[in-house]
Amino acid sequence: MGIRGALTKEVKAVSKKLLGYSITLQELGLIPYVQYVLLNDRRIEREKVNIEESHILETWETKGFLETSYPMTVSKKFWNAMCEILFLSYVNIEED
Secondary structure, three states, X not given: OOOOOOXXXXXXXXXXXXXXXXXXXXXXXXXXXXXHHHHOOOOOOHHHOOHHHHHHHHHHHHOOOEEOOOOOEEOHHHHHHHHHHHHHHHHOOOOO
């Protein structure tokens, strides 16, 4: 059985296909929080993200993936990419 939240070759390949680049382990770890925020209060709690994660959010905003101002919004492309990446990394865990 694979490890939940692992940055596998498949996750890297899917992120490259869907987002145009291979995500990092730090980005993979931030995606569940971003999805949680979007499904709930739509407000990033800055005390819950570290400096590196803040930079990731800024990069995603620059790329047009999301808007972090309240209420947080996301592009359909990024939402679909997050769902696929989370499925591969956290739900459908198979041996490499």
